[in-house]
Amino acid sequence: AGTEPNGECADASIPSLEYADPDWTFERSVEDPTALGPGDHVTFEKALSDEDVRAFAEISGDTNRLHLDDEFAAETRFGGRIVHGTLVSGLISAALARLPGLTIYLSQDLEFAGPVGIGDRVSARVEIVEDLGNEQYRLETVVRDEDDDETVVDGEAVVLIDDLPEA
Amino acid sequence: AGTEPNGECADASIPSLEYADPDWTFERSVEDPTALGPGDHVTFEKALSDEDVRAFAEISGDTNRLHLDDEFAAETRFGGRIVHGTLVSGLISAALARLPGLTIYLSQDLEFAGPVGIGDRVSARVEIVEDLGNEQYRLETVVRDEDDDETVVDGEAVVLIDDLPEA
Numbered sequence: 001a002g003t004e005p006n007g008e009c010a011d012a013s014i015p016s017l018e019y020a021d022p023d024w025t026f027e028r029s030v031e032d033p034t035a036l037g038p039g040d041h042v043t044f045e046k047a048l049s050d051e052d053v054r055a056f057a058e059i060s061g062d063t064n065r066l067h068l069d070d071e072f073a074a075e076t077r078f079g080g081r082i083v084h085g086t087l088v089s090g091l092i093s094a095a096l097a098r099l100p101g102l103t104i105y106l107s108q109d110l111e112f113a114g115p116v117g118i119g120d121r122v123s124a125r126v127e128i129v130e131d132l133g134n135e136q137y138r139l140e141t142v143v144r145d146e147d148d149d150e151t152v153v154d155g156e157a158v159v160l161i162d163d164l165p166e167a
Numbered sequence: 168a169g170t171e172p173n174g175e176c177a178d179a180s181i182p183s184l185e186y187a188d189p190d191w192t193f194e195r196s197v198e199d200p201t202a203l204g205p206g207d208h209v210t211f212e213k214a215l216s217d218e219d220v221r222a223f224a225e226i227s228g229d230t231n232r233l234h235l236d237d238e239f240a241a242e243t244r245f246g247g248r249i250v251h252g253t254l255v256s257g258l259i260s261a262a263l264a265r266l267p268g269l270t271i272y273l274s275q276d277l278e279f280a281g282p283v284g285i286g287d288r289v290s291a292r293v294e295i296v297e298d299l300g301n302e303q304y305r306l307e308t309v310v311r312d313e314d315d316d317e318t319v320v321d322g323e324a325v326v327l328i329d330d331l332p333e334a
Contacts, residue, residue, distance in 0.1 A: 024228050044228055052226040059219040060257030061191050061211055064264035066271075075332030076269060085272040086253065086260045090227030093253045097231035102243060104233075105252040109276045165242030 023047065026098050033101035033161060036137065038128050044095035045123035045146065048083045053118060056087040082115040083122075088153055091124035092141045099126075101161040106136065110155040120147040126157065135161050190214065193265050200268035200328060203304065205295050211262040212290035212313065215250045220285060223254040249282040250289075255320055258291035259308045266293075268328040273303065277322040287314040293324065302328050 028042040057063045062084055065072040073081040089110050096103045116122055123144050130138040136158060143153035195209040224230045229251055232239040240248040256277050263270045283289055290311050297305040303325060310320035 021225075021228070046228050048226075055222050055226050056257065058188075059215075059222050059254065061188070061213050061261035062257060062264050063261070064270065066269065072332055077271075077329060084257075084260060085275075086257045087226065089256075089275075090223065090229060090251075090253045093251060094228035094230070097229050102233065103231065104244075105279050107276075107278045108252075108256075109274075111274045112272050162244060165239055 021046070026095070028098055028100075031100055033099075033163070036100065036128060036161065037131055040099075041125060041127035042095045042098045043123055043125045044091055044098060045121060046091065046094075047119060047121045048087065048116060050118050052087065053081070053083050056084050060084070060086065062086070078115050081118050083118060083120070085110070085112045085153070088112075088116050088122060088143055089155075091122055091143055092126060092153070092155070092157065095124040095126045095141075096139070096157060096159055099159070099161060102164050104160040104162060106158040106160055108141070108155060108157045110141075110153055112152070113154055114145070114148075114150050114152045116145050116152050117147070120145050122146065122152070124153075129156075132158065137161065188213070193262070195265055195267075198267055200266075200330070203267065203295060203328065204298055207266075208292060208294035209262045209265045210290055210292045211258055211265060212288060213258065213261075214286060214288045215254065215283060217285050219254065220248070220250055223251050227251070227253065229253070245282050248285050250285060250287070252277070252279045252320070255279075255283050255289060255310055256322075258289055258310055259293060259320070259322070259324065262291040262293045262308075263306070263324060263326055266326070266328060269331050271327040271329060273325040273327055275308070275322060275324045277308075277320055279319070280321055281312070281315075281317050281319045283312050283319050284314070287312050289313065289319070291320075296323075299325065304328065 024046045026044040030040040126139045128137045139157045141155045145152045191213045193211040197207040293306045295304045306324045308322045312319045
């Protein structure tokens with residue numbers, strides 16, 4: 001399987017492409033849902049802006065001032081505001097959604113390994129490590145802060161890949 | 168420790184209260200960060216609206232049509248659009264943020280046990296199950312869809328509780 005360039009054309013096997021933002025990048029090693037197996041991977045990358053963080057606080061209810069209040073955050077161990085860990089982990093979900101087929105999330109383990117500064121570009125890479133049968137796959141899931149060149153989330157997911165609905 | 172009524176007054180030990188939305192509810196069993204221990208718990212509840220889901224798609228990049236496209240979602244096993252699992256898990260983060268002190272997320276395991284329909288009211292309950300020392304605690308984290316009366320996310324978190332910065 002070759003590597004797909006960054007969403008250049010609408011591909012019916014990627015349910016999400018039509019909503020793509022020009023600032024987002026992704027690549028994947030496989031196009032055919034029936035060919036998925038260990039070693040296949042997807043990477044998704046975007047910046048996490050101040051606007052994103054404020055929106056996440058509002059929609060999730062996580063209004064921890066560490067994420068929202070410069071003066072407060074300056075006095076914490078981080079020395080400044082950081083992105084919500086759960087929002088960072090959302091990029092894993094975005095990468096999983098770009099597997100061919102319809103991805104359904106069954107489980108996710110997360111270790112928050114380091115902070116993401118407001119505005120940093122972050123990439124999530126998911127790689128199938130085991131075919132569990134019944135269209136279920138276990139994946140290694142790693143998020144990196146590309147500006148800091150650091151791993152910020154490490155973990156594993158299990159997903160179910162359903163057939164896409166007929167167009 | 169008593170149960171705190173729903174954010175009636177700004178409490179300096181809850182970093183997030185000043186941003187609270189009248190639609191949100193929370194309660195907690197403990198006010199004093201130095202008194203935290205097994206059995207202490209926080210519950211946080213809000214509705215997850217269509218607007219929240221569309222905002223989450225944009226900020227995370229997870230534009231899976233299962234969350235965004237009625238026609239597409241109608242043909243899936245869910246029979247309609249559902250809320251992103253990661254957004255649902257964000258309410259756990261919102262509950263953890265309401266522990267007294269400054270909560271820092273170290274890890275989270277999630278099992279997505281069932282779908283959340285668009286607009287459903289969802290509650291996250293976090294309860295300390297172990298004091299790990301060094302201001303670290305392990306918590307049981309459960310999210311329920313209150314409209315469907317179902318557990319939708321089950322899991323565990325580990326957090327570090329730092330002192331709040333001096334006002």
